[in-house]
Amino acid sequence: MIEFSKQLKKYRTEGGITQDDLAGKLYVTRQAISKWESGESTPDLNNLVKLSDIFNVSLDSLVLGIDNKSKVDSDEFVLDPVSNQYVRRYGKMNFWDFISKNSWVIIVLASLLFWASMMLH
Known part of the structure; x- marks a missing residue:
């Protein structure tokens, strides 16, 4: 989750949102946000979804740092979380x-x- 801590801080600072403001939106403490950004801990799935909604980015982008500007045919390809690459959904x-x-x-x-x-x- 190293990418996540970098991405969270990047999106928060680009959006001009303070840790206190973000904590208020998620109903967590500022210290929780600080720990997420330092990589000491990670949010649960509900907070990840809320964060992607707040920053208007995909979970792939938020968690893995994957730039989704290039469109991928999701009927044919799926993200392999182990290799962090898109692979054919049905193999060859x-x-x-x-x-x-x-x-x-x-x-x-x-x-x-x-x-x-x-x-x-």
């Missing part, structure tokens, strides 16, 4: 995976085969 896709996710291909191929068979007769 083979032909059958592709067909199961894109059933329209079967319809198009069947239509083309039907049309071709009609042209031959």
Whole structure:
């Protein structure tokens, strides 16, 4: 959570929010904010969600320091928390995976085969 402590302080100072102000918004003590920023402790999930809402940033950006300005297709990719990188959601896709996710291909191929068979007769 080293990135989190840096990110929290960065977003708080960029927003011109004091530790006291932030503590008031989260109903925690100023000392709790100070400990979060120094890396001595970390907030619970509820406070992480509230912080991302207060700063209007994603949890990835707040906790991991990942810049989400580049759009990632969340249908195809997911963040691997171990490597801190985006990986394919379904691993490497083979032909059958592709067909199961894109059933329209079967319809198009069947239509083309039907049309071709009609042209031959």
